[in-house]
Amino acid sequence: MGVNAPIGVFDSGVGGLTVAREIMRQLPDERMVYFGDTARLPYGTKSKETVIRFSRQIVRFLKTKNVKAIVVACNTATAQALEELRKESDIPVIGVIDAAARVASTVTRNDRIGVVGTTGTIESGMYTRVLKEYNPRVQVYGKACPLLVSLVEEGWLHDPVTEEVISRYLKDLEYKSIDTLILGCTHYPLLRSAFRKVAGEDVTLVNPAYEVAVELKEILDEKKLSCDGEVDQAGKKYEFFVSDAAEKFCDFANSILPYDIERVQQINIEDFD
């Protein structure tokens, strides 16, 4: 495995494509292998133990593709499984939480930070823990928003119903006078304008998908793992794998990514147990 090996990226489904998109933008020369666990999504409602088991299977699969680094592009999997995956791995494993927490703890002026995400992410308390490592003074207010993923997948991105739901969810956080809000689920960047509208201009929105791409670039540079640009990329630059329903994945991917993907391969991820 050399510097021109691909980066492995995985998520429970399509949400991680917002991370893949940022990596494509910020590291345009890197190759990527993406896996979406569409047969078993969502992870947000599953236990830590199950999320670890699923994530291990995926890491095993990605390693068969000789990846040089792995990005856990799923907040739930980062919250529940990142520590375990890191212990077991000889290549860098990066999650979506760390970089976002670092940025949020820096940009807040009143040390009051809100985090929205799936039930699993919020209940894990992972954002709170990492935010307090960066800045022990911060108060962190988490709010689980289980409806938002379905709203994104329904395509109601700019819709009064979606705004009403977000407004309902943010009500609690409003009373806490937060000045920074982490969009702690990979689907949520697609609701950025609705969040902006409801939260107002005074709240800084932090997008973990953007921040993790920045962190990935730093780590690759530091470990001298950045692509040297000499790779033969004909048709193989980006590869996409899913555990179910490749066609639907393709439709959603093409609505998010800057180019149309030609091929999504379906695999049985349970074979990697």
Add this chain to the structure above:
Amino acid sequence: MGVNAPIGVFDSGVGGLTVAREIMRQLPDERMVYFGDTARLPYGTKSKETVIRFSRQIVRFLKTKNVKAIVVACNTATAQALEELRKESDIPVIGVIDAAARVASTVTRNDRIGVVGTTGTIESGMYTRVLKEYNPRVQVYGKACPLLVSLVEEGWLHDPVTEEVISRYLKDLEYKSIDTLILGCTHYPLLRSAFRKVAGEDVTLVNPAYEVAVELKEILDEKKLSCDGEVDQAGKKYEFFVSDAAEKFCDFANSILPYDIERVQQINIEDFD
């Protein structure tokens, strides 16, 4: 296996508990083993092939409990897998679609029937096929409502947002002048009053959970498999198994069932492959 063997009931998660509840009401002497595939829910977005594989594993598990009949308490699994499961099984396997279709095709006066359900159920066209078998003249209008399961699980059962979402979904059906609406997802009976409010008094709502319990009773009677009431039921009348997060399942079950369940056992369903 005798007449006092339990009935096996399964669903992708908690939705099938509305079916379990009806069986408890209508067949109060029968024992039951319930399995909820909480590690892999929802099934509604998964392919036919995957739903069949998951359902087969569950049937294998239920057979280790010596069930005398199996109720597929999940519309998606019924739509995608019932035929296969029946072919492979030596005991009665009953799905949630058939009985509801029979009733709907009888009660409609203008032969225009609407069906709401998950994307998987609606796209399978299973309701349409079965409805037309009972009454070839019916026009069937399906509408996938992916947001409703999340709204139920969020507990927003009597909520203006839920009514607005239902109203949005029913808009298409309204133009079709349906007089009968099948609530084709096991979560939906919990939204019955919201559906009633939006659809109005002139539309007959058909609840598959209720109808399948009626059908089960008929089949057990016909095959002389009904419980003779001499079973020792101390503590073992109803057993609940899940593939993940037993505690959350318990909370939801206790909000639906007529009694509080004491114990939910977690198993690794992939072991039954």
